Amino acid sequence: MSKKILVIGGSAAGPKAAAKARRIDENAEIIIVQKDKDLSMASCGYPYYVGGFFDDRNMLISSSTGVVRNPAYYMNAKKITAYTETEAVSINRAEKLFPAKNSSAGKHWICLTTP
Numbered sequence: 105m106s107k108k109i110l111v112i113g114g115s116a117a118g119p120k121a122a123a124k125a126r127r128i129d130e131n132a133e134i135i136i137v138q139k140d141k142d143l144s145m146a147s148c149g150y151p152y153y154v155g156g157f158f159d160d161r162n163m164l165i166s167s168s169t170g171v172v173r174n175p176a177y178y179m180n181a182k183k184i185t186a187y188t189e190t191e192a193v194s195i196n197r198a199e200k201l202f203p204a205k206n207s208s209a210g211k212h213w214i215c216l217t218t219p
């Protein structure tokens with residue numbers, strides 16, 4: 105049975121951890137849960153965007169080849185499932201469940217995090 109790996113947070117550290125996990129285990133089921141709308145946001149570039157050095161906001165969330173790092177990118181490039189605008193609200197370690205709240209759909213759903 106393949107491992108299930110849950111990563112909470114999808115800004116800088118989360119996707120990095122998920123990508124590293126994928127390199128270590130090509131069969132694991134890897135899930136990123138990200139509260140914000142964007143994944144892999146280059147916060148360090150914000151001042152340049154706000155300061156008008158560039159006006160394409162997608163540059164803050166794009167790969168070096170210009171591909172926007174959205175959930176489809178993570179699935180296609182790394183076989184990682186990414187849920188955006190979804191907040192982990194608690195972790196039930198005993199039952200290996202965790203409820204998460206999707207801000208746009210406004211509903212809670214449950215992911216099994218481990219076999």
Ligand SMILES: Cc1cc2nc3c(=O)[nH]c(=O)nc-3n(C[C@H](O)[C@H](O)[C@H](O)COP(=O)(O)OP(=O)(O)OC[C@H]3O[C@@H](n4cnc5c(N)ncnc54)[C@H](O)[C@@H]3O)c2cc1C
Nearest residue numbers: 113114115116117118137138139140147148150190191192
């Ligand atoms: C304007 C600015 C300029 C910067 N410049 C530099 C720089 O030049 N050099 C440098 O090294 N660093 C810089 N930084 C800092 C760098 O961006 C941070 O160190 C980095 O973003 C930290 O990444 P992180 O993933 O650890 O945390 P965060 O970026 O804080 O990401 C955490 C993510 O987890 C999500 N999250 C939190 N709780 C939950 C939950 N319960 N469920 C789901 N998701 C959740 C949050 O929404 C967030 O997206 C800058 C930051 C800013 C804001």
